[in-house]
Amino acid sequence: MLTTSLTSILTFAVAWEVGWTRFGGHDLHKSTSEIKQLLLREQQFLGKLKSALVNLQVIVQVLEEYCENADHLDILSWDVYKVNNPAAAYLLLRNTAFSWESVDLGLTDWKEGVDQLFRVLEDRGEEQLPDMRDVEGAALGLGRLHSLHTQKKHEDTALEEMVRSGLTAYDLALIAKESVNKGKLYGTGFELLSMAIQEAEKSESDPLLLKMGLNINSLTSFKRTVGEAHDTLLQRDGQMQGLKDHFLLSDREIDIQSNNQRIEDEKTYRRLQASQPHLVSSIASRQVDELCRLDSISVKTQLQKCRYSQSNLEDVYQILCPFKLEEIHDNPEMIIIRQFLSEKTAADIINDLVTELNNQPGKEREGRDWSMKNTWIYENQTEQMQRIARRIEQVTGLSVETSLESPDPFMCGNYGVGGSYSLHPDYHAAGSLQDNRLATFMTVLSPAQTGGGTVWPFLQTSIKLNTGDSLWWFNLSDAGDPLVLTHHAACPVRTGDKWMCNKWLSYGNQWNRYRCDRH
Numbered sequence: 073m074l075t076t077s078l079t080s081i082l083t084f085a086v087a088w089e090v091g092w093t094r095f096g097g098h099d100l101h102k103s104t105s106e107i108k109q110l111l112l113r114e115q116q117f118l119g120k121l122k123s124a125l126v127n128l129q130v131i132v133q134v135l136e137e138y139c140e141n142a143d144h145l146d147i148l149s150w151d152v153y154k155v156n157n158p159a160a161a162y163l164l165l166r167n168t169a170f171s172w173e174s175v176d177l178g179l180t181d182w183k184e185g186v187d188q189l190f191r192v193l194e195d196r197g198e199e200q201l202p203d204m205r206d207v208e209g210a211a212l213g214l215g216r217l218h219s220l221h222t223q224k225k226h227e228d229t230a231l232e233e234m235v236r237s238g239l240t241a242y243d244l245a246l247i248a249k250e251s252v253n254k255g256k257l258y259g260t261g262f263e264l265l266s267m268a269i270q271e272a273e274k275s276e277s278d279p280l281l282l283k284m285g286l287n288i289n290s291l292t293s294f295k296r297t298v299g300e301a302h303d304t305l306l307q308r309d310g311q312m313q314g315l316k317d318h319f320l321l322s323d324r325e326i327d328i329q330s331n332n333q334r335i336e337d338e339k340t341y342r343r344l345q346a347s348q349p350h351l352v353s354s355i356a357s358r359q360v361d362e363l364c365r366l367d368s369i370s371v372k373t374q375l376q377k378c379r380y381s382q383s384n385l386e387d388v389y390q391i392l393c394p395f396k397l398e399e400i401h402d403n404p405e406m407i408i409i410r411q412f413l414s415e416k417t418a419a420d421i422i423n424d425l426v427t428e429l430n431n432q433p434g435k436e437r438e439g440r441d442w443s444m445k446n447t448w449i450y451e452n453q454t455e456q457m458q459r460i461a462r463r464i465e466q467v468t469g470l471s472v473e474t475s476l477e478s479p480d481p482f483m484c485g486n487y488g489v490g491g492s493y494s495l496h497p498d499y500h501a502a503g504s505l506q507d508n509r510l511a512t513f514m515t516v517l518s519p520a521q522t523g524g525g526t527v528w529p530f531l532q533t534s535i536k537l538n539t540g541d542s543l544w545w546f547n548l549s550d551a552g553d554p555l556v557l558t559h560h561a562a563c564p565v566r567t568g569d570k571w572m573c574n575k576w577l578s579y580g581n582q583w584n585r586y587r588c589d590r591h
Contacts, residue, residue, distance in 0.1 A: 101489050102443050104488055130182070222260070244265070247260075258302035412515060443489065447485070480576040484517075490566075509576040511547060524562070
């Protein structure tokens with residue numbers, strides 16, 4: 073049944089694509105900054121377009137009068153013998169002379185108006201504009217938010233209203249399609265299709281829905297298929313990401329598989345990863361969602377120490393402004409550095425990044441699940457990044473230099489609509505030829521207003537940093553082995569504009585300064 077259901081969904085998706093032209097291709101939906109720039113450009117374009125249309129309306133009005141005068145005499149039906157009649161000849165001369173005089177008086181101004189319109193349209197064509205992929209990506213972001221915050225029935229009516237606000241039956245159906253086919257969010261797909269059917273019943277016609285050849289019957293059929301797929305997965309795997317908590321969506325009577333297992337230590341992780349890897353994914357996704365719903369700092373540990381650090385007493389800056397550290401975990405080591413950057417420095421970096429990000433095409437369309445745009449910056453590109461690199465070295469005691477041994481420069485990015493990053497480790501897979509990432513230094517340049525935190529499901533830890541705060545943690549043990557409990561995910565941005573910078577510290581760069589006795 074599951075295979076049949078998923079095949080039906082994919083068939084529906086293929087039919088949906090017919091008739092759409094793809095253009096653009098910069099994944100604008102993956103960057104809130106670009107969407108803001110799009111708004112400003114759209115407002116500017118509309119202002120110019122309306123001004124040009126006012127001129128056109130004057131032109132059209134005069135030309136219509138010209139045609140009306142000719143139609144009054146029925147000139148189009150005349151033949152050349154008509155002007156043998158002296159009165160007709162007079163009327164033709166009079167009509168042409170007087171009518172053209174009105175056109176000729178404004179010809180220069182009108183030409184400028186027409187040229188203005190074409191310049192506006194040509195300039196618009198040169199811009200990076202959103203295409204259908206952006207619409208689909210933003211739809212998936214909304215679907216992801218809906219799934220996260222409405223896991224239980226009637227859980228978040230405020231989000232329900234936000235998702236519903238201003239959306240047509242087509243919009244709701246598109247979000248449902250993307251949620252199911254790309255996000256595997258069957259519970260959200262089912263609920264949004266229900267809302268789409270309600271909207272379609274209220275309005276006589278939705279032009280976009282009709283263009284795609286969709287109607288209430290096809291939406292109802294799709295909804296039924298999604299419900300059956302949801303219940304089949306719930307029966308097979310139990311509670312997991314994208315499914316509603318233990319209630320059925322179809323009319324079938326089935327036994328729901330209870331899945332209350334948790335992964336909270338390395339031994340459990342490795343045991344399940346070796347025997348039931350799909351179960352690890354299911355458990356991890358559930359634990360990620362639980363932490364993301366908190367939208368706050370939550371640490372399940374007995375170790376939480378706050379202290380000041382002055383690693384170099386010869387540095388006047390450190391004497392006057394010591395680092396403010398919060399030790400979160402000791403194995404693996406995780407430390408928050410409060411106010412690592414000033415608000416002004418963070419704002420300056422964002423201003424420098426805006427242009428750089430706008431020139432970066434989005435490359436991730438399939439596979440890895442993230443909704444953000446990023447760019448790579450080497451510390452020697454600007455004096456500001458050089459100073460930040462030195463400060464990272466001061467607080468961590470590790471080398472930050474980007475070289476052949478340390479291939480990762482700074483990665484800075486801006487999240488988009490429902491922006492998130494799925495569960496992943498920062499270390500490279502075993503056997504990778506790349507030098508591995510000993511530690512991660514993550515700095516928040518601008519936090520989301522709500523949502524957008526970072527969670528470590530196997531450590532039962534949720535962190536949400538303020539502007540300029542950093543978080544530093546180790547990905548490898550002293551022996552260079554991966555610390556599997558450091559898998560982490562970026563929660564979807566619900567509201568606001570999230571900017572961050574990561575710096576990965578290479579294992580190979582630390583051969584003469586790494587503290588092997590740190591544990």
